[in-house]
Amino acid sequence: MSSQFGLLKARRFGPFFATQFLGAFNDNLFKNALVVLLTFQAASWTAIRPEVLTNIAAGTFILPFFLFSATAGQLADKYDKARLARLVKLLEVLIMGLALLGFAIHSLPILFAALFLLGLHSTLFGPVKYAILPQHLRESELVGGNALVEAGTFVAILIGTLAGGLLAGAAHQPTWVAIAGLLIAVLGYLCSRGIPAAAAPAPELVVSLNPISETWRNVGFARQNRTVFLSILGISWFWLYGALFLAQFPAYARFVLGGDETSVTLLLAVFTVGIGVGSLLCERLSAGQVEIGLVPFGSIGLTLFGIDIAFASPTLLPPGAPLSLSGLLALAGTWRVLLDLFALGLFGGFFIVPLYALIQLRSPVDQRARIIAANNILNALFMVVGSLAAAGLLGDGLTIPALFGVAALCNAAVAVYIYSLVPEFMLRFVAWLLIHSFYRLRQSGIGNIPEEGPAVLICNHVSFVDPLVIAAASRRPIRFVMDHRIHRLPLIGFVFRHMRAIPIAPAREDAAMMEAAFEEVAQALAAGELVAIFPEGRITDTGELYPFRPGVQRIVGRTPVPVIPMALQGLWGSFFSRKDGPAMSRPLRRGIFSRIALTVGTPVAPAAATPENLQQIVAGLRGDWR
Known part of the structure; x- marks a missing residue:
């Protein structure tokens, strides 16, 4: 940090x-x-x-x-x-x-x-x-x-x-x-x-x-970018959720935990420290970039620990209530409640920091402050609505722990709704989880990927998760061109379809699909997007590079844009590779947290993007580490 x-x-x-x-x-x-x-x-x-x-x-x-x-x-x-x-x-x-x-x-x-x-x-x-x-x-x-x-x-x-x-x-x-x-x-x-x-x-x-x-008008500015507006709604929901918990602390401490006035301060301090730690950990977990994959991670934690605090709360006041702070801490159940509160704050930090950064990054410069003003208005509105809803539910006889549980279930419903509207959040989470659970990714030359404007990314093809590793390293969304059979796989294919991957087939199998793929690539580049292609046309089953096909040359011949060569290292022999037989057939073949790397080379001019030249560059970037 x-x-x-x-x-x-x-x-x-x-x-x-x-x-x-x-x-x-x-x-x-x-x-x-x-x-x-x-x-x-x-x-x-x-x-x-x-x-x-x-x-x-x-x-x-x-x-x-x-x-x-x-x-x-x-x-x-x-x-x-x-x-x-x-x-x-x-x-x-x-x-x-x-x-x-x-x-x-x-x-x-x-x-x-x-x-x-x-x-x-x-x-x-x-x-x-x-x-x-x-x-x-x-x-x-x-x-x-x-x-x-x-x-x-x-x-x-x-x-x-x-x-x-x-x-x-x-x-x-x-x-x-x-x-x-x-x-x-x-x-x-x-x-x-x-x-x-x-x-x-x-x-x-x-x-x-x-x-x-x-x-x-300010809300209208925010709604021009769907991701920005839904990020604002996510932040507003967090403030509703957090304010609902904070507002109940005095009554929860006195009438549920059985503590005295000092216990309210304890609950507030634990929750606040959790948010502080979660916020500060965001930079470490996101490797310095705006990693929206942490947002679903945060919402999962907010839901699970919100539900757990409902179950962890005592149903009867402890003997001798109100208890002093030392008396309250002497009860084993209190520590579970405090752990839940700390975790709620921790995952709240994971949830809210990337959303604020995303709004700042994707809002037009000349409208940014007004969009943030719209965010403040909606934050206040959500907090008021949440307070009224909580007052109504408690007035109807709902207990405070049950209110926490209801709020956590609502949090899950809101998260599913937002991520269904903008799959980018969930897809980034899948990619982030992959490189933080199965692998340890080392990046080199990532700054060679342009921050704006169209480009074609090329890379060697070692495993089924190559697109996810590349997507996790890139600050920008990428449209991947991939084999139509992988595109139709039940689980991985579902992820790739939501990444707006472009399916392609060899001309001998489906000439119409191949032509449609090249047309969609041209449209994506014309719109200023990044398009990635694996020029080998298949996942290696030997660990070595197969001859590059001329597809990239055709793409840049129609739409002259820079070609960014990349090389993946360390994935050969992993669970998702085809070493010694079909992929995904031998779990934990190389254990967990294995080292992999993505090396990005300098841009290649369209005129120099021949299959032979590109293959030589990628082979040099990869070196002997497969």
Whole structure:
């Protein structure tokens, strides 16, 4: 993880990280301090019941996300984001000054006004927070940067919540809450001054203040790219799912586990640490690239451990409840619950970090901040709907553990729906799982695959999983041309069909299919896609290269594009190869975690893409390691 932590020392990331960390910390310090004061000292402020006040406070903070997210997205696209960050931090200083006044004159309306404005502060900073990362980070750093931001945000939420509760409970004068918030806001502003300039992508944009029309327009921008929009829905679902769990922690700790007030902090801390660890592990597991294959992995964990916590929860209160923290930890069942909560956070990190990075990467530069604003709006909407649904189910007599189980089953249904609409997520997961369970893949020259534009990739053909290994290494989707018989296989063929593989047959078997394949290849290249072909035309059963066929020469003769030679090494003799007989007939023939490699050569000009030349290049890339 050294590379992602190294970003903290870089001026293009460190000041921004400190700014957003302090902002999240301050939001939660003030919000939780106010909730604690309203819960335990409500009588000195108002005649309204404490439980009503706390819900009003939650609604007051989230309301600006609905009202101003669209405007915030426009501002972040129109103006320099570093300058906007500094202005937002100045606003935070003024807000905490207002909060100080509210505490000083004992005015609840002023304090709620400050809470509303803090929500506005977060709303304005949201599009800046995520849209600035692709401007200051390289693509290979995007996952690590997002991981640090997500981990830092949740740690800031945890520390801010704890600090707010402690200040509200320990301070004789609540003005100390605002004084602490004011100091943090000033520190945040000073950090923001170190953020490098981030040029406006759409300076000619005319800002509209109509929240309804602009919200709809922003959602429309997001819907232009199906993968981006479904990623936003996935993130919004995660916030619904996570918020549902977090909202139940106080009642779950008291009435299910039988703990005292400190047990709520324990649950929050374990869940938060899980998210932080999961977020930071994303960069290691994705090898520095935006690996959306981790998203299905995350959703599987969110489902399984959500169900398990429902079964792990005690059905009866333990004797002597409420228990102290040490008494609660002395119960064996508590550790299973804590493990489930940590795993929920861990897999939540796997789920959410690649989705944020994918949105940043695939959104148009001049619309990125507005698309992120649409994401913030939908996040807030989903959290509100989730809270109302949870309140309704609990009001109808559903227990909290049963609510967790229902939410986990809903998570599975949502995941299946999203992955059926965009198979790319599940396909990347299959490829990622393959090279992290059966193999250890070493990549060389992967940067020779162009980041955009059409190209033909060629490679030696050693096993049935060659396309999956190549797809796992490539940052871009690839259309593979493959034998029609492999394309029709029950299991592997299903995966390849969803990868939009192009089936081909020899002319002597089906001339019409062969012509249709070449036509589809030409259309894919014209659309700027990557197309991969195995020029041998078959999987080797000797371990050596078969003569290359002239198909590549025909392809680039019609559509002149670069040809990228590649070589797979180490797959000969594996379970999926044809060494010593049919493939997939001898499980674990070479054990697990065997080393393989993919070496990518420099592009070859179309005129030089003769079968003989390409075979010589691929043989040189492969060397003696088969």
